[in-house]
Amino acid sequence: MAGIEEVAKLAGVSTATVSRALSGRGHVSPTSKAKVEEAAALLGYVVSSNASSLASGRTRNIGVVIPFLNRWFFSSVLEGAQQALLRRGYDLTLYNLSGDGRERSSVFEHFLLRQRVDAVIAVSLELTEHEVQRLHDLGKPLVGVGGPIPGVRTLTIDDVGVARLATEHLIGLGHRRIAHIGGDLEFDLDFHLPTNRRLGYEAALREVGVEPDPTLFAPADFTIRGGYHAAKQLLGRPHDRPTAIFAASDEMAIGSILAARDLGLVVPRDVSIIGIDDYDLSDFFGLSTVAQFPRGQGEQAVEILMEQLEPGPDAAPGASMTQLPFELRVRSSTATPSEL
Amino acid sequence: MAGIEEVAKLAGVSTATVSRALSGRGHVSPTSKAKVEEAAALLGYVVSSNASSLASGRTRNIGVVIPFLNRWFFSSVLEGAQQALLRRGYDLTLYNLSGDGRERSSVFEHFLLRQRVDAVIAVSLELTEHEVQRLHDLGKPLVGVGGPIPGVRTLTIDDVGVARLATEHLIGLGHRRIAHIGGDLEFDLDFHLPTNRRLGYEAALREVGVEPDPTLFAPADFTIRGGYHAAKQLLGRPHDRPTAIFAASDEMAIGSILAARDLGLVVPRDVSIIGIDDYDLSDFFGLSTVAQFPRGQGEQAVEILMEQLEPGPDAAPGASMTQLPFELRVRSSTATPSEL
């Protein structure tokens, strides 16, 4: 490995100039800059991130703490963040907390404190005050995606609004007996999304004078399998079968489509189904849904951090809670109820 | 942030002893060790990874280069590697190459060279000789998962054997007209798995005197959607419909199940279907499959690297190509053909 000194010698300048030319900080004449770049390329020189970090206090590395890797939302956020970081020359260090609680505490008590990251992105994680404090004390910016973290800038869709939109779509088609498959309590612990989506659903119903029927609510775990079982219960009842199901995620909605098929029901003739996400398979199943854009959320989280780490001239302050885009996508799983 | 000096002062020893006590390298009396640990805990001291890396040349960080994040196999490998690393106090820096080719070259020409990682795990990536050479020159150990990299220790299942086993299961049930959904050419570029699985399928057929029928092969892209379309072609033919399908992945097999249903065929009465992987939804769909264990592959990759980075007393050399476990799991998607 060539060092900065060799580059300096070859370029005929001092190490300071090499550092400045390569990092873009401080003024360097175009001539020396060109010479330095040529010398660096010739020698295959790459700054040692450790030496640079130690001297400058900046690591050009962002930590991402995330509870799952194998779920669409999470891997999409991660992908978006990774791509945005790579573009800016940043590394991404991953902390996946899918194991037990010990992992979580060791990450916060140990890993994040060893000065390896400049900032942290927490995905769908409700951090404790203590955890937030630790990072704050270190002066590490923190941004959340998908979960409200008190006192921290967080990116999240308007779950109430999204759910309301989905439900209103069904109502607009003429449905009134609309069931809801939401999250079970366990899921509500770490991010209140299930509760919020249920609230949006209920609000939309009340707006048209329908009192939400608690027997039309079924909890599940956000998977296809969970949605399948929940929908079987909802659709299997001999009387008063709902004419539509609003599932809080596309995976549960797809489970519902499969359950309907197994019960001999035709979607959307016998039952309309809508979800939230627009994930991989939604289009394949013709599922109507409200799309959200987790890749973009990951990218945006990076942009927010970059503004704080490397403030540009156009430093906009930014609210502490940003609303993200979502979009109704009507496909073939929703239609007017056939009784009408 | 407390520094090593403060810990030394509080413990009444020198910084050298603190370093030795905390890192476990070199001999320290139990007494001083205890004192150091107590002082460190009291001050909330955590070694600065940059200073430590710069001085020692070790980063305690592993780079993982991976082409996808949103697919079962890849996220599982990543999860396994992450967990194994966390346990050992290592960080994991992620390089996801899902974007275009520019990302790939910048990762290899830049990111991996800045001394941020001690070693690299390459998942399902066929590295060029040049890329391997770069890492080798830096003295960075490299291990592959899921793709054969010339000259590099690689973990991979015996794709030929797995495919043979799946096919033999169908043959054992009495099937002879067995179709195969494999990878298309594009997929074969980066890892020869599709070709190998096809070879295993053909070998199993020939063993019982059946010449593989090229019209019973359909290429797809390893997704549910792709498997669905491929299976429709295979099962839609009016004459000589295959009595069984062997898909090179569970996702394609599940697509086949859905296609069969849409054609009015009952699985396994009218057609048996088997896949490879045993992924998330396979059990839900009652899919017979040959399970592989990507989490374990990620963990094992870490173990191999650890042996090289921190050789223990029981340093086993290890072959340059390790065979991994796989296992037939018979569920309800395979049965004897009904003609018999």
Next chain:
DNA sequence: GTGAAAGCGCTAACAT
């Protein structure tokens, strides 16, 4: 077993 001190390879004052 322990301490003193010389770096690890850069960056950022400060000086010019």
Next chain:
DNA sequence: ATGTTAGCGCTTTCAC
């Protein structure tokens, strides 16, 4: 715009 130089916070000889 560029050079000089003192650290960044730790690890590791080397000497005791």
